[in-house]
Amino acid sequence: GQQLNQSPQSMFIQEGEDVSMNCTSSSIFNTWLWYKQDPGEGPVLLIALYKAGELTSNGRLTAQFGITRKDSFLNISASIPSDVGIYFCAGQDSGNTPLVFGKGTRLSVIA
Amino acid sequence: KAGVTQTPRYLIKTRGQQVTLSCSPISGHRSVSWYQQTPGQGLQFLFEYFSETQRNKGNFPGRFSGRQFSNSRSEMNVSTLELGDSALYLCASSFSSATGELFFGEGSRLTVL
Numbered sequence: 001g002q003q004l005n006q007s008p009q010s011m012f013i014q015e016g017e018d019v020s021m022n023c024t025s026s027s028i029f030n031t032w033l034w035y036k037q038d039p040g041e042g043p044v045l046l047i048a049l050y051k052a053g054e055l056t057s058n059g060r061l062t063a064q065f066g067i068t069r070k071d072s073f074l075n076i077s078a079s080i081p082s083d084v085g086i087y088f089c090a091g092q093d094s095g096n097t098p099l100v101f102g103k104g105t106r107l108s109v110i111a
Numbered sequence: 112k113a114g115v116t117q118t119p120r121y122l123i124k125t126r127g128q129q130v131t132l133s134c135s136p137i138s139g140h141r142s143v144s145w146y147q148q149t150p151g152q153g154l155q156f157l158f159e160y161f162s163e164t165q166r167n168k169g170n171f172p173g174r175f176s177g178r179q180f181s182n183s184r185s186e187m188n189v190s191t192l193e194l195g196d197s198a199l200y201l202c203a204s205s206f207s208s209a210t211g212e213l214f215f216g217e218g219s220r221l222t223v224l
Contacts, residue, residue: 031210031211033211033212035215040217041217042115042201042203042215042216042217042218043154043201043213043215044215045212045213045214048210048211048212050210088153088154090211092211095209095210096161096166096167096207096209097167098144098156098159098167098169099144099156099211099213100156101146101153101154102153103152103153104153
């Protein structure tokens with residue numbers, strides 16, 4: 001089945017640093033999404049991307065839909081302690097098909 | 112607007128037992144999806160219901176089943192529990208699943224002993 005390769009698996013950064021993580025796939029997706037999961041909570045949608053090449057921001061977060069439709073990246077600028085959590089990428093083949101999730105990037109922020 | 116509510120939040124079962132988990136979606140949302148989350152495998156899709164019909168099904172054995180009621184509430188059932196079924200079971204709702212924008216509940220953490 002379809003799989004998403006998300007990297008890095010984990011990262012430790014200093015508060016104030018910028019963060020970059022990415023997701024790649026061997027197959028094409030027509031929608032890319034990024035979710036964040038805090039401890040003890042369910043994932044929360046951060047950014048949704050619907051068009052190849054699209055670059056979208058949400059506050060300090062910026063995500064891009066790769067032009068090949070096989071990858072996406074998420075950047076977080078000027079990290080703060082509340083950025084701690086697990087970030088998941090997800091791809092959707094077409095409308096009404098299930099999301100395929102990456103295995104997540106665990107972010108730790110050192111104050 | 113109330114979020115997605117899952118019950119119970121935590122439960123412990125023994126091998127061979129069965130379990131039923133419940134999910135109340137956001138009001139107005141007709142699509143409910145279920146995912147299994149484990150440390151090694153991440154989020155794995157179980158099934159999706161829309162207007163009481165199973166629209167998509169993941170690659171899980173028949174011991175895993177679900178249903179959706181006319182008020183969009185959904186339940187999933189796991190029969191003959193195995194140790195490997197220990198996981199966080201997440202329910203997510205959406206108005207339609209066309210956009211991929213899912214709203215997740217906090218999950219039901221199942222431990223099988």
